[in-house]
Amino acid sequence: MNQAAFPPEALAAVDLRSDTVTRPTPEMYQAMLEAPLGDDVLGDDPTVARLEGLAAQMTGKEAALFVPSGTMGNQVALASHCSPGDAILIEEEAHILYYEVGAPAAISGVVSWTLPSTHGVMDPDVVERHVLKASLHTPATSLLCLENTHNRAGGTIIPLATMTAYQQIAERHGLKIHLDGARLFNASVALGVPARQIAASVDSVSFCLSKGLRSPVGSLLCGSAGFIDKARIWRKRLGGGMRQSGLLAACGLVSLERMVDRLAGDHARARRTAERLAALPGLSVDLDRVQTNIVLVVTHKAASDWAKALREFDIWCSAVAANRLRLMFHADVDDAKTDRAIAAFEELSPRMIA
Helix, strand or coil: CCHHHCCHHHHHCEECCCHHHCCCCHHHHHHHHHCCCCCHHHCCCHHHHHHHHHHHHHHCCCEEEEECCHHHHHHHHHHHHCCCCCEEEEECCCHHHHCCCCHHHHHHCCEEEEECCECCECCHHHHHHCCCCCCCCCCCEEEEEEECCECCCCCECCCHHHHHHHHHHHHHHCCEEEEECCCHHHHHHHHCCCHHHHHCCCCEEEEECCCCCCCCCCEEEEECHHHHHHHHHHHHHCCCCCCCCHHHHHHHHHHHHHCCCCHHHHHHHHHHHHHHHHCCCCEECCHHHCCCCEEEEEECCCHHHHHHHHHCCCEECEEEECCEEEEECCCCCCHHHHHHHHHHHHHHHHHHHC
């Protein structure tokens, strides 16, 4: 890898802002050089076809669609499942609502009915009570949206039994289920089950290549062959046709073939950091939420002050609420950088409670 391609300060820093900051591997650069290419919009890019086939196989679905981003994958799914005026059920802090700029309303014209959760997991009984039948007065609930792992809850996992309960509700009421699985493989590794076992309970699933799996760009949307045919039309409508996108798909193949098992190391470093920080004065961590690669740190002093002070140590992280820092562990944060981050928190703790 050409290290000169990245700012020196970024390479030296312990960048915990997101797992989206990961750099491509030398294998990815080589794969891009060697990838056979076509025109994916015309349906003849062999590298994209291979990536889509592998994604479908790994999620247990009939087909898959390569899209530029997780947001596009989610919004293409909503548009393909729903009609304008339909209602969707969704957790109140889901990425689809919180970080996708009102797209469900702007693109699909759906009513988003938000539900509370415990650590990102909605109570199935509450979900079922909020299913609406179409009438002169009420919209039809056509889709249940899930997020696994859940970003704002701290990378938490929906238990498999709960996924099955959601599936049974959907079958009783004629709903479809879409899973925002941006970090699906984090859940898979943490649970010790293949991704297809998690995805078995849903009609469609999207996942990101550009987070812990280290690709520079891209997500996959997976579902039935008929669903993906619809999704391909919506991708075109939203400007997601990428022509010689086999260059990017080549990186995605490296991600799926070689980068999944390494996620366990991210989880272990997140857990070690969480346990050390939980013992420091002026900080608290709900260790029950530390299930994958995300650590939410509650700060007694303003989180923005902590983030600013940590920058002095070249530790970069995000203040996601007035008194909450988010740390995300990924391939570019090894054991040595993890130790640097912990040491910085330990040195700052007395100062920040003074």
